[in-house]
Amino acid sequence: MKISVPISFIRSAALAAFLFVAPCVAQSHAEQTAAAPAKTASFLTVQDETGRSVRIPLPVRRIVSLAPSMTESIYALGMDNLLVGDTDYCDYPPAAMTKHKVGGAINPSLEEIAALKPDVVLLTKGLNRLETVQSLERLGIAAYATDPHTIDEIRSSVRRLAEVLGNPAAGDALNNKLLQQESSLQRTLRNIPLTRALFVVWTEPLISVGKHTFIADALLQAGAISIVESTQDWPQMSLEEMVRLQPDVLVFASSHSEAVTRDMEALAKRPGWSELNAVKQRKFAVVSDAVNRPAPRLLAAVEDLARQLHPEAFADKVASYKLAALRDRN
Amino acid sequence: MRPLTIGRLFLQCAILAAILFCVMVLALKFGAIHVSLYGLGRDLLRVFLGKSTEISSEYSLIVLNIRLPRILLGAIVGASLSVAGTSFQALLRNPLADPYVLGVSSGAALGAILALLIEPHLALTPEIASVFTPLGGFLGATVAIAAVYFLGRRDGRIDSNTLLLGGVITASLLYAVIILLLTVLPSSNVRGMAYWLMGELSNLPSKPLAWVLRAGFLAATAVIYTTASDLNLLLSGEKEAMHLGVDVHRVRLIVYIAASALTGIAVAVSGSIGYVGLLVPHVMRMIFGSDHRILIPASAFGGAIAVVIADTIARTIAAPADLPVGAITAIAGAPLFIYLLRRRLA
Numbered sequence: 142m143k144i145s146v147p148i149s150f151i152r153s154a155a156l157a158a159f160l161f162v163a164p165c166v167a168q169s170h171a172e173q174t175a176a177a178p179a180k181t182a183s184f185l186t187v188q189d190e191t192g193r194s195v196r197i198p199l200p201v202r203r204i205v206s207l208a209p210s211m212t213e214s215i216y217a218l219g220m221d222n223l224l225v226g227d228t229d230y231c232d233y234p235p236a237a238m239t240k241h242k243v244g245g246a247i248n249p250s251l252e253e254i255a256a257l258k259p260d261v262v263l264l265t266k267g268l269n270r271l272e273t274v275q276s277l278e279r280l281g282i283a284a285y286a287t288d289p290h291t292i293d294e295i296r297s298s299v300r301r302l303a304e305v306l307g308n309p310a311a312g313d314a315l316n317n318k319l320l321q322q323e324s325s326l327q328r329t330l331r332n333i334p335l336t337r338a339l340f341v342v343w344t345e346p347l348i349s350v351g352k353h354t355f356i357a358d359a360l361l362q363a364g365a366i367s368i369v370e371s372t373q374d375w376p377q378m379s380l381e382e383m384v385r386l387q388p389d390v391l392v393f394a395s396s397h398s399e400a401v402t403r404d405m406e407a408l409a410k411r412p413g414w415s416e417l418n419a420v421k422q423r424k425f426a427v428v429s430d431a432v433n434r435p436a437p438r439l440l441a442a443v444e445d446l447a448r449q450l451h452p453e454a455f456a457d458k459v460a461s462y463k464l465a466a467l468r469d470r471n
Numbered sequence: 472m473r474p475l476t477i478g479r480l481f482l483q484c485a486i487l488a489a490i491l492f493c494v495m496v497l498a499l500k501f502g503a504i505h506v507s508l509y510g511l512g513r514d515l516l517r518v519f520l521g522k523s524t525e526i527s528s529e530y531s532l533i534v535l536n537i538r539l540p541r542i543l544l545g546a547i548v549g550a551s552l553s554v555a556g557t558s559f560q561a562l563l564r565n566p567l568a569d570p571y572v573l574g575v576s577s578g579a580a581l582g583a584i585l586a587l588l589i590e591p592h593l594a595l596t597p598e599i600a601s602v603f604t605p606l607g608g609f610l611g612a613t614v615a616i617a618a619v620y621f622l623g624r625r626d627g628r629i630d631s632n633t634l635l636l637g638g639v640i641t642a643s644l645l646y647a648v649i650i651l652l653l654t655v656l657p658s659s660n661v662r663g664m665a666y667w668l669m670g671e672l673s674n675l676p677s678k679p680l681a682w683v684l685r686a687g688f689l690a691a692t693a694v695i696y697t698t699a700s701d702l703n704l705l706l707s708g709e710k711e712a713m714h715l716g717v718d719v720h721r722v723r724l725i726v727y728i729a730a731s732a733l734t735g736i737a738v739a740v741s742g743s744i745g746y747v748g749l750l751v752p753h754v755m756r757m758i759f760g761s762d763h764r765i766l767i768p769a770s771a772f773g774g775a776i777a778v779v780i781a782d783t784i785a786r787t788i789a790a791p792a793d794l795p796v797g798a799i800t801a802i803a804g805a806p807l808f809i810y811l812l813r814r815r816l817a
Contacts, residue, residue, distance in 0.1 A: 229792065243791050247666055248673060250503040250791040251537050270666075272674040279675045280536060377654065 187305050190288040190298060191266050193274070197283045201260045201306045207273065208246055211263040211287070212237045213436035214299050218311045226257045233431070233438070251276055261285055261306070267374075267435065289435045291358040292323065292443070299437055315437060322440045323362070326447060330364045333451050338365035338426075339388035339419070344408065347378045355435045360392065363428075363446040364454075380413035387418055390450065391425040398427040426450055475762050483765060487772035491546070494776050498542050498783040503790040504533050540681070544740065545672050545782040545796070546775035547688050549747055551737040553774025554692050556748030557755075557767055558730040561702040562723060563631040569749035570734035573638035574619050575612045576745075577645035579738035580668055582611015584652055587664075602680050605739035612735030615641060620727065629723065670744035670797020672782050680740065687736045691729040692771060698722050699763040706761060744781075744797045746804025747774050753811055 185197045205226040206212040212231040215224050226241040228249065243253040246268050254262060254277070262277055266288035277284040285305060289295040296319050303312025338360055342348040349369040350356040357367045368386045369378060393401045405425055408414040419425065426449040431442040448455050496515070500508055514530050552570060559568040570576060586607025619641050623634025653664060676684065701722045704712040713719050737744070755769045778796065781803065785794040 244503075245792050248671075248793040248795075250786075250793055251673070251675070252503040252533050253791040255532050255537055256504045275677070276673075276675040279677060280532070373656070 185305065185307075187285070189285045190301075191286045193286070195261075195283050195285050197285065197305060198260045199307060203257065203259045203261075204306070205243060205254055205257055205259040205262045206231065207243070207249055207254075207262060208265040208268045209233065209237075210265055210268070210434040210436040211302075212240075213434060213438055214302060215263070217315055217437040218299065218303050218306075218308065220303075220306060220308060220311065223306070225259060226254065233434075249273065251280065255280060255282065259283075263287075263302070265289075265435065287435075290353055290355055292355065292362050292439065295355060295435050295437070295439060296320065296323075298435075319437055319440055322444065326362065326440075326444050329454050330447060330451060333364050333454050335361075336365040336450050337368050337386075337389045338392050338450070339369070339383060339390075340367055340392045340394075342375060342394070344404065344414075347380055347383065348375055349378050350374070351376055355439070356432060359432055359439055359443050359446075362440075363443045364451050365390070365392070365446070380416075384413065384416045389419060389424065391417075391419050392446065393425060393427050394430045394432045395427055396430050401425065401427045475764055480765055480768075483759065484768050484772070487769060487776075491772050491776050491779070494779050495542050495546065498779050499534060499538055501783050501787050502533075502538055503786065506530070506534055537675070540675055541672055541782070541786075542779055544676060544681070544684070545778045547684055548672065548737045548741045548744060549751075549774035549776070549778025550692075550771040551688050551733040551774070552744060552748040553751040553755075553770040553777070554695060554767060555730040555733040555737070556774075557752040557763070557770040558695050558702075558726050558733075559748075560752055561705060561763060562726050562730075563629075563634060564706065564708075565631050565635060566753065567749075568631075568635060570730070570738075571743065571745050571748065572635065572642070574615050574641035574645060575731065575734045576738050576743040577642045577649065578615020578618075579608040579612035579735060580664075580743065581645050581649055581652075582614070583608035583667070583739065584649060584664055585611070588652075588656065602677060602683075605676070605680055608739030609735040612738055613731055615645065616727070616731040616734070666795055667742040669795035670742040670800070671793070671795040672741050672778075672785075673793045676740050684736055684740060687732060691733045691736075692767070694729040695726055695733075696764075696767050698726055699767055702726070702763040703761075742795075742797060744778065744800055746800045746808065747777055750804050750808055750811075751777055753808075757811075 183199045185199050187195055187197065189195050202223060203225045204215060204220070204223045206215060206224060207228055209228065209231045212224065212227045213233055215221055216234050216237065221236065224237075224240055226243045227237055228246050229242050229244060230246060231237045231240065241253075241257060243257070244250045247270060259282060261283045262285070264274060264284060264286040266286050269286065274284045274286060285302075287298045287302065289298040296316055299319075300312040300316040303309055303315070340350050340356060340360060342350060349371075350367060351369065351371040351373045352367065353372060354374055357369075360367050368383075368388050369376060371378075391405075393404070395401050405420065405423055409420050409423070414420050426446055428446040428449075429442045431438040432446070496511070499515075500506055500511055510530065511534065514534065518535070555570045556568070559570065559573060560566055562568070583604050584607075586604045589607075590603050619634060619638045620629075622637030622641065623629050623631075625633055649664075649668070701712070701717045704715050704717050705719065705722065709719055734748070751773045752766070752770050755766055755773045759765050759769045778800070781799040782796045785796040785799045788794060788799075
């Protein structure tokens with residue numbers, strides 16, 4: 142299903158034509174002509190995940206990412222040699238920090254982006270602004286946006302991205318790897334009852350995640366269900382309601398588990414929080430902050446969380462492996 | 472004070488225009504991407520000579536397609552806010568009157584947020600969708616100013632103090648509604664709103680919107696300028712003006728609508744850039760006196776200069792990140808306003 146919009150097509154085609162013809166006219170500037178992209182033979186018209194139709198020049202040689210999750214996806218696909226720019230917040234893998242920075246995800250510099258002459262700019266609806274997409278469109282720069290809400294959608298989204306960028310093989314390989322990871326985790330957790338969890342984004346005030354977020358889905362995949370029923374993405378919750386619902390466990394996203402242990406002690410002394418059984422019994426899990434980004438790395442974070450929440454399931458697995466190994470030896 | 476002659480009017484406007492031109496050329500030079508003054512001069516000359524095809528693609532894309540439209544946008548927004556401020560101050564004979572104090576900006580912000588929420592449910596073509604949010608902002612501004620106008624009416628007449636208070640109350644009420652909406656609603660559509668509320672020029676307006684903006688500014692300013700002499704007489708008091716033959720009700724209505732349109736247009740494309748409509752008219756009054764025949768064009772130039780300078784700072788100070796220009800105008804404007812206030816008291 143492709144929506145065709147003649148006017149914008151003609152306009153972007155004209156702009157694109159101008160962008161590619163102009164350097165050839167300006168022959169006197171040798172250095173700029175050298176830096177200009179080569180003439181593009183063809184275009185791929187695709188619909189991105191927000192339903193916009195995007196015209197991407199082929200082959201894609203230069204990519205700018207405006208979201209940390211998109212940067213991670215590009216690295217996971219092994220296409221980072223095409224990545225020419227990313228945002229100040231793109232810090233994983235560490236090599237992403239050395240890429241040319243174009244500002245923040247909310248307030249990137251259009252000038253910096255344009256100067257990098259990208260074939261396509263990658264965005265995600267969950268983080269970037271519509272206005273940025275529109276501004277890029279007006280400059281004739283292809284802007285492709287994703288919008289995954291579940292782990293499955295993250296997988297299919299990355300696969301589709303690889304296809305759009307002209308590397309379907311890498312997408313299939315990554316998809317299969319993630320699918321394996323996912324199904325093996327599901328097998329392990331098959332008979333495990335779901336833990337009722339409260340995902341804590343912020344403690345003062347208490348901010349959690351809504352049920353339509355990929356984080357809620359990540360919890361589910363890790364054998365936990367978020368007790369927050371909100372349709373908002375980042376709802377502010379009342380502590381009274383949490384005391385009534387009594388989560389089995391609190392889940393924090395952090396790269397420093399010692400800091401969370403300290404926070405937990407502080408929470409135990411705070412009114413309201415101290416009424417939560419999970420706080421009284423210090424029942425909490427710390428998941429890598431990769432859980433905050435809809436990127437392939439999320440699955441590893443999910444598995445890590447599952448191990449913390451349901452050690453018994455993994456213990457069985459280890460035990461049965463050992464048993465099998467013993468049997469083999471005998 | 473010397474009487475205003477056509478010659479003096481043109482001379483002073485020419486000086487201000489020259490300053491604005493220099494500021495704009497400098498603003499074109501500075502930015503995230505380095506551009507040499509020589510290359511800039513050469514390319515500008517080519518544009519003026521109609522030989523823009525000779526310009527390298529990099530310059531034409533960054534300087535002419537990104538930086539120049541943004542500077543022009545800033546100039547028009549600044550001029551609009553400043554002329555609106557001058558008009559409101561003359562109309563209400565109150566130096567504190569300003570589009571933002573009167574609740575127009577909050578109305579525009581609310582309108583834009585509502586438009587953003589409604590937009591996904593309407594099947595709009597991208598062309599219309601790109602004008603939809605600014606249109607919501609414009610309608611919101613108009614509705615807010617109409618509401619404040621009726622709040623300010625007492626026995627069929629406008630009472631300046633009631634109107635200002637009504638504006639302040641309306642502004643705070645609308646802000647509360649905005650905060651409520653931002654907290655309660657699913658957030659993916661309203662993400663940039665906090666940024667937009669601070670006032671920003673970083674997004675390129677679509678072509679049709681840019682034309683609406685320019686035409687609207689010229690028309691509304693021209694309409695206000697036709698009442699310049701009446702505004703001068705209004706300064707001495709409503710009754711006095713009426714005795715001197717000014718149709719006060721007509722002037723009020725015309726200027727009120729035109730100034731609201733100016734504010735609505737500016738807020739719709741740039742969010743809440745504060746202090747420009749309040750401060751620039753003050754400064755211009757100090758330099759050029761309070762004759763509106765010179766004050767209105769001077770405010771237009773002054774507002775344009777102020778916003779272009781503030782936006783250049785916003786673009787460069789934390790490059791490559793883009794700061795909201797409203798934060799810059801507020802940081803520079805608030806202390807300046809207090810200084811002017813104290814100086815006047817002393």
